[in-house]
Amino acid sequence: MASLFHTSIAARSTAVILAIVGLVGIVFLSIAIALTERQAGADQQARLNELLETVQRTASIACFLSDRQLADEVALGLISNRTVGAVTVYAGGERIAHRGRTPAAGAASAKPPEPLVRNVVSPFDRGDIVGQIALVPDAAEIRNNVLAATRFISLLLAVQMVFTGAAVVAVVIRFITRPISRISARLHELRAETGQKLEIPRGSETDEIGQLVRDVNAMVDYLVSILGEERGLRLLHEIEEKKFRTIFEHADTGIFLLDESGRMISWNPAFAQFFGLPEPSASQGLPSMFADLLGEHRDEGAMLISRCVVERKSTGQDFRLGGAPGLPKRWVSVVLSPVEDNRIQGVVNDVTERKRAEEAAQELAVTDRLTSLGNRLAFERRLERMIDASSRAPVRRFVLLMMDLDWFKQVNDSYGHHAGDEVLVVVARRLENAVRKSDFVGRLGGDEFVVLLDGVHDRESVERIASKIISAVGEPIAITGGMRANVGASVGAAVFDGGTATKDDLIRRADEAMYQAKQSGRNRYRFYEDTVSL
Amino acid sequence: MNRAASLLVAGLLLASPAATAGDLVVIANAGSGVDKLTREEAVNIFMGRYKKLPSGIAALPVDESGEKAAFYKALVGKELPEIHSYWARLVFSGQGSPPRQMESAAEVIETIVNNKGAIGYIDKKKLSSRVKVVLELAQ
Structure with a gap:
């Protein structure tokens, strides 16, 4: 019931309205009872008066004559009416008749109502009062009347409540509950x-x-x-x-993510291809260090990572990968950028092509176009490097040979520039063949060649090589048009002995020795005289 | 009251212009001991309230049929049927009886003469000296 009160609007409204109707009903009922009581009292009074009026004549005679018999008749007649509780007739100062009803049980305690006393006049002279009649109304009868009236009102009220309740339930169900239930059901679906x-x-x-x-x-x-x-x-x-x-997934660029310590977190297929890693999807249990992937450049990689972490900015470097087994050697450009969560995002691009182009350009810059030998720039660099290396390891000595062709001007003049060029190319090949692979052969311009003999430290070896060069160059050279050209070589040698000599010193010395060779009749070699220490 | 006086009174009454035809007189036995009755005493006696005359003699009221209606009209202002109904009630209760009924004034006089307590009424013109007038009722 309590739950119904809480879950049903109809039940709640009905309960509330019934409570209100009941309360109002009780108030009205009590008012009605009070009014009814008063009305019943007044009604009884009126009825008693009417009764008295009816017996007036007989009572008048009875009193006139003090006739007890007649007075008793009157009293009996009056008491036969239920509204009368007791009748007393007085005449000449004494009681001549009395009739009373035995009060109903329970009504004894109730205060008896006030008696209604009326004078009785003589039947022949209205001015002559011959006695009194005293009527006591019957309290029980009044109560009964009130009770009956109350019962009736109560019944009406109950009926009204029942109908009100039913009406409220019906109205609430019809206009509120049922529409709401329907809406609710539809909402569900x-x-x-x-x-x-x-x-x-x-x-x-x-x-x-x-x-x-x-x-x-x-x-x-x-x-x-x-x-x-x-x-x-x-x-x-x-x-x-x-x-x-x-x-x-499909970029050619390798993309990867590192933690601060350089540990790999994730990478894309392109990255995996660069480093010969398994596909990213199969990377479980393989959180390797990025730097380890760089092989011999491991330390540089670690440096790059720490630089990126410390400076909090993008840093990049190119690495030459030695190539895992089955992978070609290549250049990669690695750019690391710090991202949120203390991570590093990296990008790897294959820059092998660019590097090759660069190297080619570099090569072009240091190569003599005609003979493919090193040019003056290459020569000077190589010389500097060798001086540098020798100064660090003094036991390592080397020899600079400077060579000038003899009778080359004649070839040019006789057969033309093209023939001269052909001669220069052939001489270059013969020079290369005359020395070890590790030795440097270069053309400084015109018919001027240089050779750097690395690690040679005895005069005989130098002389042997020089003789070999001279004889090789001296061989006749076949040129276009079935001609043969003959040139010779004058060679000057300068030995670097780990002293304080500079590049220019060495070049000057070799140049001087070559000049002496030319002076002493061509097609021969000369050592720079100061370098007798060999 | 002596006879002469009574006659005198009667004569006066007869002679008086007021004593027109129809006036009634209440008469009693000369030896009743009653000289005068008030109207109230007359009512009480005739309506059965008093059983005795003021002198103590048992009252014996009588009606005279010829004057009955006029008498009660004059005495208590009521018509005969009312008077009859009044007596009917008393007879029913057994407590009292109406006056004895006489047919003529002579019979009334005779009864009064023969009974000390008798009291009646007659037309004043038919008055006899053998009875005593105790109350005169103007019509």
């Missing part, structure tokens, strides 16, 4: 995302329930539209993500 709407219960189009349904529909619309927008955004986001994922 509502597929709002398909644009379904709640129906307004019939008859409720203009009332609060209709308004409620409209409000619910408006809210559903709003939510569905928000849901749609949300879905659209998510789709867009997914597409974006897919796009990036695709880029990540």
Whole structure:
């Protein structure tokens, strides 16, 4: 019952309305009882008066004659009426008749009502009072009347309550509970995302329930539209993500993520290919250090990472990968950028092509176009490097041979520049053949050549090589057009002995020795005289 | 009261212009001991309230049928049926009886003469000296 009170509007409204009706009913009932009591008293009074009026004549005679018999008749007649409790007739100062009703049980304690006393006049002279009649109303009768009236009002009230309750239940169920239940049931089955709407219960189009349904529909619309927008955004986001994922997966650029200590967190397929790693999907249990992937450049890689971490900015460096087994040697450019969460995002690009182009350009800069030998720049660099290396390891000595062709001008003059060029190319090949692979052969310009003999430290070896060069160059050279050209070589040698001589010193010395060789009749070699220490 | 006086009174009454035809007189036995009755005493006696005359003699009221209606009209202002109904009630209760009924004034006089306590009424014109007038009722 209590739960019904809380869960059913009909039950609650009925209970409340019945309580109110009952309360008001009780108030009205008590008012009605009071009024009825008073009315009943007045009614009885009137009835008693009427009764007295009826017996007036006989009573008058009885009193006139002090006739006890007649007075008793009067009293008996009066007492036969139920409203009368007791009758007493007085005449000439004495009681001539009395009749009383035995009071009902329980009414004894009640205070007897005030008696109604009336004078009786002589039947022949209205001015002559011959006696009195005293009537006591019957209290029980009054009570009974009031009770009957009360019972009737109570009955009416009860009937009214029953009908009110029933009406309230019916109205509440019909106009409130049932529409709400229907709405609720429909809400349960509502597929709002398909644009379904709640129906307004019939008859409720203009009332609060209709308004409620409209409000619910408006809210559903709003939510569905928000849901749609949300879905659209998510789709867009997914597409974006897919796009990036695709880029990540298919980029030629290796992309990877490191923690601060340089440990690999994730990488894309391109990265895996660079370093011969398994596919990212199969990377479990393989959180290796990035620097380890760089092989011999391991320490440089670690430095790069720490620089990126410390300076909090993008840092990059190119590495030459020795190549894991089965992988070609290549250059990669690694750029590390610090990102949030103390992580490092890295990008690896294959720069082998660029490096090759650079090397080619570099090569071009230090190569003599005609003979493919090193040019003056290459020579000077090599010389500097060797001086540098020798000064660090004094036991390492080397020899600089400077050579000038003899009779080359004649070849040029006789057969033309093209023939001269052909001669220069052939001489270059013969020079290369005359020395070890590790020795440097260069053309400084015109018919001037240089050779650097690394690690040679005995005069005989130098002389042997010099003789070999001279004889090789002296061989006749076949040129275009079936001609033969003959040139010779004058060679000057300068030995670097680990002293303080500079590059220019060495070149000058060799040049001087070569000049002496030319002076002493060509096609021969000379040592720079100061270098007798060999 | 002596006879002469009575006659005188009667004569006066007869002679008086007021004593027109129809006037009634209440008469009693000369030896009743009653000289005068008030109207109230007359009512009480005739309506059965008093059983005795003021002198103590048992009262014996009598009606005279010819003058009955006029008498009660004059005495208590009531019509005969009312008087009859009054007596009917008393007879029913057994407590009293109406005056004895006489047919003529002579019979009334005779009864009064023969009974000391008798009291009646006659037309004043038919008055006899054998009885005593105790109350005169103007019509």
